[in-house]
Amino acid sequence: MNYFTEAIAWILDPANAEGSGGVWARSAEHLWYTLLAVLLASVIAIPLGYLVGHTGRGRGLVVASTGAARALPTLGVVTLVGLILGIGLVAPLVALVLLAVPSVLAGAYAGIEAIDPRTIDAARAMGMSDWQLLTRVEIPLGLPLLLGGVRSATLQVVATATLAAYVGAGGLGRFLFLGLKTQDYPQMLASALLVVLIALILEALFEIAERVTARRLHVV
């Protein structure tokens, strides 16, 4: 347990907090990688998920891709892309986007899939076009499940973004690998605690967002 107090002391030590390699800067980097990866994954996966959910075609593809992605070791992807494209941010970003896409895709697709068919029929009977059906019925009703998908993607990415430092990028993983090299336990632990802290904060934000959307949907 002594390591814990040392790790917390390490985090609170002003010498470690400031500067481009400090706790604040690395935390910001970590958050930035996470948001960028989830954003890129959403840009790819949400339209695709809506397309599959709306048309009902390509369902097997979604299920198969989420299954295969689970088996794909992220560390392998990070090192593979790192070797091909060189060290830096691109390699971990590619791996993190790959990691995030299946969850977001499943969320977007399942959100539409889970809507009561009678609701869709009623919307069509009211004369809605495909576009109106998608934007006014399917997307709003699918929002809670989509948020759930983005939430689990974000959690996975925030945890895995520590690997970015392995191929020369920044983020909180820097402290972990630095500590690993020098057998500096408090520093490794400090890095882990900071990542968990960021994960918990993001979880809380998603919890609030989910409650707000749920309440909105009940009112409408």
Added chain:
Amino acid sequence: MGWVLANLELIGSRTVSHLLLAVPAIVLSFVLALPLGWFAATHQWSRATLLTAAGLLYAIPSLPLFVVLPTILGFGVRDAANVIVALTLYGLALMVRSAADALASVGAPVRLSSTALGYSAAGRFWQVELPLAGPVLLAGLRVVAVSTISLVTVSSLLGVDNLGLLFVDGFQRGILAEVLTGIIATVVLALVIDALLVLLGRALMPWTRAARR
């Protein structure tokens, strides 16, 4: 291909070490998740608490967990036991939810009628509820197995012997074929274990095959 042929022995031994870490973790998380899931399914008040705890457990990043656990448990960072405990925790986080859902999916009429037929609580669990929950349990176990096998590779960053060392070594020495081999071997291993679980499910639950469309 040349790299693979020249290093078959290495790939083989790393695959074995990989399995020695993954299989105990998969089995342990299944065995431990059953009573927890049963508790969550039968005691409504505990359900939300248990499932939230499981969700938070899954939020802990894997690499830091591999590092943090030894400071709590007193193992060495490179001990197999350390890796197995960490993987079991992740497996549990996924499996408790599946087990709770699976056991809750057995309908109340089924429970009541088996009690009426004279089953004791334990007899009812083993002979009625568990078999009926089987297919959903199997689905959960397959997810746990595949993600555990993929997750084992992260521990190689700490120097633990498994297929992930092919990534670490290949990256440091710039051997693309080695990294690629590691990825393919891990995915293939996951798919093989997954297929074995499906076969095991068919052998243990022959009735699910007849019910299939």
